[in-house]
Amino acid sequence: MSTPIPPTPIPPTPIPSTRIPPVATPRQRTAALAGALSGALLLVATSSAHSPDGGPGNPVLNLALQASPRGAFDAAYELGPIVVIVAALVLLRRWPVLMAGAGLLAVPMLLPMELARHLPLSVSLLTRCAQPLALVAVLAAAQAMLRRGETGRGTLVAGLGVGTPLLGMAIADAWWQRPYSAVYDWQRTLVVLGIAGAATAAWLLRGHDPAARPDGPEHQGWPRLRLVLAGGLALALAFPLGLLTPDRLALLLGVSQSAMYRHAYVAGAVIGTITLIVVAALAAMAGPWSLGGALTAATAQVGMVAPLILAMGALRYTTLPFFSVLGGLAVGAGLAWTRLRVPLTAGVTVAAATALFIAYAATTGHPEKLANQGSVVPGVLIAVLVTAAATAIVGTIAPTLAPSGAAPATLGPLAVVLALGGRQAIEATYLQDGLPASSYFNPVFHLTTSAVLLLVAAAGVGGLGFAQQWASRRADRLRAEQIRREAAEAERNRLARPIHDGVLQVLALMQRHGNELGGAGPQLATLAGEQEQALRNLLSGGPITPAANRLDVRATLTALASPTVEVAAPADPVLLPAAASTELTSAVQAALDNVRRHAGPTARAWVLVEDEGDAVRVTVRDDGVGFAPERLAQAADAGRLGVAQSMRGRIADLGGTTEIYSRPGKGTEVEFYVPRRRDSPT
Numbered sequence: 001m002s003t004p005i006p007p008t009p010i011p012p013t014p015i016p017s018t019r020i021p022p023v024a025t026p027r028q029r030t031a032a033l034a035g036a037l038s039g040a041l042l043l044v045a046t047s048s049a050h051s052p053d054g055g056p057g058n059p060v061l062n063l064a065l066q067a068s069p070r071g072a073f074d075a076a077y078e079l080g081p082i083v084v085i086v087a088a089l090v091l092l093r094r095w096p097v098l099m100a101g102a103g104l105l106a107v108p109m110l111l112p113m114e115l116a117r118h119l120p121l122s123v124s125l126l127t128r129c130a131q132p133l134a135l136v137a138v139l140a141a142a143q144a145m146l147r148r149g150e151t152g153r154g155t156l157v158a159g160l161g162v163g164t165p166l167l168g169m170a171i172a173d174a175w176w177q178r179p180y181s182a183v184y185d186w187q188r189t190l191v192v193l194g195i196a197g198a199a200t201a202a203w204l205l206r207g208h209d210p211a212a213r214p215d216g217p218e219h220q221g222w223p224r225l226r227l228v229l230a231g232g233l234a235l236a237l238a239f240p241l242g243l244l245t246p247d248r249l250a251l252l253l254g255v256s257q258s259a260m261y262r263h264a265y266v267a268g269a270v271i272g273t274i275t276l277i278v279v280a281a282l283a284a285m286a287g288p289w290s291l292g293g294a295l296t297a298a299t300a301q302v303g304m305v306a307p308l309i310l311a312m313g314a315l316r317y318t319t320l321p322f323f324s325v326l327g328g329l330a331v332g333a334g335l336a337w338t339r340l341r342v343p344l345t346a347g348v349t350v351a352a353a354t355a356l357f358i359a360y361a362a363t364t365g366h367p368e369k370l371a372n373q374g375s376v377v378p379g380v381l382i383a384v385l386v387t388a389a390a391t392a393i394v395g396t397i398a399p400t401l402a403p404s405g406a407a408p409a410t411l412g413p414l415a416v417v418l419a420l421g422g423r424q425a426i427e428a429t430y431l432q433d434g435l436p437a438s439s440y441f442n443p444v445f446h447l448t449t450s451a452v453l454l455l456v457a458a459a460g461v462g463g464l465g466f467a468q469q470w471a472s473r474r475a476d477r478l479r480a481e482q483i484r485r486e487a488a489e490a491e492r493n494r495l496a497r498p499i500h501d502g503v504l505q506v507l508a509l510m511q512r513h514g515n516e517l518g519g520a521g522p523q524l525a526t527l528a529g530e531q532e533q534a535l536r537n538l539l540s541g542g543p544i545t546p547a548a549n550r551l552d553v554r555a556t557l558t559a560l561a562s563p564t565v566e567v568a569a570p571a572d573p574v575l576l577p578a579a580a581s582t583e584l585t586s587a588v589q590a591a592l593d594n595v596r597r598h599a600g601p602t603a604r605a606w607v608l609v610e611d612e613g614d615a616v617r618v619t620v621r622d623d624g625v626g627f628a629p630e631r632l633a634q635a636a637d638a639g640r641l642g643v644a645q646s647m648r649g650r651i652a653d654l655g656g657t658t659e660i661y662s663r664p665g666k667g668t669e670v671e672f673y674v675p676r677r678r679d680s681p682t
Contacts, residue, residue: 031204032141035099036157038197039138040164042102045190046131047168084129086232088136089409092212095140096202103195105130110188135161139408144212146402155336159395163329166387170325214405227406230286231413234279241271265436269428275421283414290410293397296460297411298418300393303453306443307386313371314379324380328387336395342465345392349458352385356451368441396461400468551581557609569609583650584674590647591620591670599624615675626662
């Protein structure tokens with residue numbers, strides 16, 4: 001008895017996780033949409049209430065975390081938003097509850113205006129925490145939609161996370177000349193609607209959405225913790241940077257304090273550069289997708305600052321800032337919704353950059369003229385294009401981050417803090433004659449810098465889209481390969497037992513007793529041993545070629561001789577690689593089988609083996625009944641593929657040719673021509 005063949009397990013191939021939770025139910029769709037819209041309304045309301053640097057038209061989200069020189073007390077005042085955001089990143093599955101919590105934090109905005117002006121610091125801190133909490137909740141809702149396969153809605157909601165704060169700031173900028181009570185009433189209306197929508201989402205989802213965070217083991221433990229750590233540490237960077245006063249920076253840089261005070265913008269640029277380096281490292285710790293997404297989103301946000309200041313200045317005496325930003329928000333959300341979001345987003349971003357170059361050239365290098373002259377059409381065009389680009393960029397980036405659960409951390413704290421650091425660092429380039437202009441429009445004077453940043457953001461979107469497509473195709477290939485290997489293993493395991501109990505036993509018996517047969521017996525024993533080893537290798541997943549590198553074709557073909565088959569071969573060995581010899585022998589065997597079946601009961605066959613040096617030619621001729629030439633084509637059309645596969649196919653795989661000659665009553669001749677490859681031994 002031969003040794004049994006145990007099944008050979010195949011180690012699984014690592015495949016990037018693309019696990020998607022079940023398709024959303026109507027209840028989940030309604031809840032997610034209601035929650036996302038309520039979050040957008042809360043972002044509009046809280047953004048219109050105040051802006052990070054006290055000025056209108058600021059496009060950076062109001063997280064109150066600007067890394068600028070401040071005292072320790074001011075830095076401690078930022079602890080509230082930091083704690084809120086970190087807690088939200090931990091509780092992503094509870095995003096409906098987070099959304100409702102943001103609405104509750106905004107409740108002080110519902111108080112009468114006279115009472116609101118006298119709120120204590122602790123109460124005003126509540127409204128200060130509402131916006132970042134709403135932002136993380138909106139991004140978590142978008143992530144849940146994307147992971148359920150609702151790509152259009154998910155990208156739209158993610159874009160709203162950045163676009164709606166721009167809308168709120170446009171409201172504050174457009175209505176600054178109106179009575180404050182009108183703006184206050186508008187804000188309270190938005191807060192009420194936001195609280196109602198958040199409460200509806202929390203009730204429908206029972207406060208829990210499992211799709212908001214990946215469930216697989218590859219996303220638990222450290223992968224999940226590093227996202228929270230990256231976001232939290234990026235926000236906490238405000239504490240050490242808040243201690244870098246101009247005096248301390250002068251000491252660190254080795255310059256005089258008077259020089260630092262004369263060039264105060266240098267302190268901001270240094271702190272901004274430190275912020276960029278540290279937060280970029282944190283984003284890299286969170287993963288390569290997070291790094292690319294955060295840098296792209298932050299670059300776009302930094303590039304928006306000067307264009308929106310210019311647009312708001314040009315439209316300051318009208319209500320057009322609101323409608324312009326609203327139009328841009330609608331365009332950007334529509335682009336993010338489409339399947340062609342990557343090329344369309346890159347295109348609108350390039351269009352926005354081109355508009356800025358044109359505005360700079362048309363004003364002979366003084367784009368502030370558009371604001372001073374109240375140029376409505378250029379202002380509307382710039383506001384629409386820039387807002388659309390900002391919204392679409394974030395919406396387009398979100399699908400690359402959602403599978404790993406990184407969208408809230410990346411597009412929230414990481415991207416925002418990077419944008420804040422970038423704004424400060426880029427101020428070092430806003431110089432004229434070595435000093436910044438003492439003007440609110442100083443960034444506008446350098447509009448081409450913003451245009452270049454938008455072009456970089458467009459390239460980043462294109463690069464992320466290409467990388468996502470490549471990663472998706474690679475995952476598909478790996479999955480298909482693993483399925484193929486598992487299927488092959490299952491088939492080998494299925495065939496192993498019957499082959500072991502049948503064919504291998506016969507081959508082993510022939511190998512042991514072949515030498516006792518005389519004549520071609522020893523050659524048959526050798527061939528049986530080689531075939532047994534090849535079959536065992538096939539069943540165990542090893543190489544399927546016989547152990548020997550070369551075989552003598554004469555031995556294998558001589559074994560086919562019988563009373564009706566005569567084999568003629570040269571005196572010297574005719575060597576071929578083992579695989580080629582096996583295939584050639586099988587083709588000759590197929591030809592002889594055809595002779596027995598079709599040539600007639602009394603037909604005889606002759607096999608002639610010729611060694612031509614660079615090739616081997618084997619001719620099989622019989623004296624049977626023959627057939628008409630068209631019979632081969634008819635047989636192939638009828639599905640009888642013995643000649644096509646067993647004969648022509650085998651020889652074609654070896655790089656050779658098969659010629660068949662026959663006429664009715666004249667027998668048949670089959671000629672096999674197998675070339676020897678130059679790199680194979682002869």
